Amino acid sequence: MMAALFRSISQPIRTDADWKLLWLGPDKGLIKCWETGLQDAKREDKKQLADAALLGELPVASWKGGVSRRLKKLEKYGTLQYLAYWQGLRYQDLCIDPEAEVTISCTKTGMKVTFTPDLSKLSNQTQDDDANGDAENGGSLPGI
Template sequence: MSQHIQRNIDSALRTGLSRTQLWEAADKGLIKCWEIGRQRAARFPDLAQRCLANELPVLGWKGGVSRSLKKNEKYGSLKYLAQWQGLRGEDLDIDLAEERSLTCSRTKMVVTFTPDRTKYFNQVAEVEA
């Protein structure tokens, strides 16, 4: 059974929740990551514009790219994808059972966002192209 995590961009930011409620509930922290992205968009409009231009900038979660690598593809965290959607001012829309690939408009790197932590957790560090 797939679990689809969705929130409308017009939803109010949640307040008063415990760490457990924010990070360990059924949404696996994706709503909090998306909310952080929304807040960062207001504080860092240049970063939001880069995301709107389909760039995948380096954020706090695995998935961003700073430059092209020898291997033109890598894996990233669904938490990155959630924050990126928030930075873009989009509704949160992530299926916890599916992978989604995006291509960075600046570096042309293909990043596959996956629920499988083992795919990106032990990934070889960035190597100069």
Template sequence: MRISLSITQLRRTGMSKIELWHGPDKGLIACWERGKDLSTEAPELAELTRNGELVPLPWKGGVENAIKSKLKCGTFRYLAMWQGLCGTDLMIDTDVELTLRCTKFGVQVVFTDNFSKHVDS
């Protein structure tokens, strides 16, 4: 499923938790909106993401330190929140894995819905 929204899109209001987290987008838009909010609350964190760091966030996908395997898995919810924190449009296709490399630690993170393919990460 492709999900895309412009960074200029206003935050949705009046939605229940069920609508936010269990709708067709599976909470990705809510994660992105929270990332947008976080970018104004923590501008220094937003700057790190704009420089390519995959900073620790509530969802799996952030890199806290270097690891031997140099590869780990991340969730699309992390990716959505990270995109909002970066100040970029929400652009996720959940049918396609996406790999990003953390500029701070050199670790590659594969964002996927299929963690069984990457059991060791």
């Protein structure tokens, strides 16, 4: 059983860790996803993404969990990696229980996204349910 992950916004972004530790360490990359969100929030080309997150929207990003439009089925699953990234975009402390699900409603679309550690729930979603779109239309590629 892994304890909840917490990292304060006041802690510096790690610069000396190797790839294996960042992505395959005990936190399974959640801290790196959060740090990426913090960095993206400062980038001019990601300003709209960060602004949307601050408004409570769940904008499409590199991990499953973002929504670009309202679907017939108003619920979907997203990854904890997206949740960590979203917290970073919002300049929030990282606070995730890696063994629990968290549901957030997108203020723009009304879609409810349940962020889950259970990857089988993500793989069971049909492509029609996936609001991320495709790469040609500005969405992310299929994957986690």
